[in-house]
Amino acid sequence: MSVMSVRLSDDLSAQLEALAKTTGRTKSFLAAQAIRDFLNREAWQVAEIQQAITEADNGDFASDAEMTARFKRMGVIDHDGN
Numbered sequence: 277m278s279v280m281s282v283r284l285s286d287d288l289s290a291q292l293e294a295l296a297k298t299t300g301r302t303k304s305f306l307a308a309q310a311i312r313d314f315l316n317r318e319a320w321q322v323a324e325i326q327q328a329i330t331e332a333d334n335g336d337f338a339s340d341a342e343m344t345a346r347f348k349r350m351g352v353i354d355h356d357g358n
Contacts, residue, residue, distance in 0.1 A: 282307070292306060292307065
């Protein structure tokens, strides 16, 4: 396990301290969990973007008719196409 030093604003440090006291967790545990959640979310987003780029490079696009139908279902455009 490695150790890392992080500079926090006084406000952020106070929030972390308060959450640690409230939850009975250590500040280190909460910080590690926050970093883990961030890394997982970012990795997911990067993977989705890479997949979309691959699909675009392969010409895998929705047709105009498919997009119009989807927009209609979402209520973005009315059934007259406006």
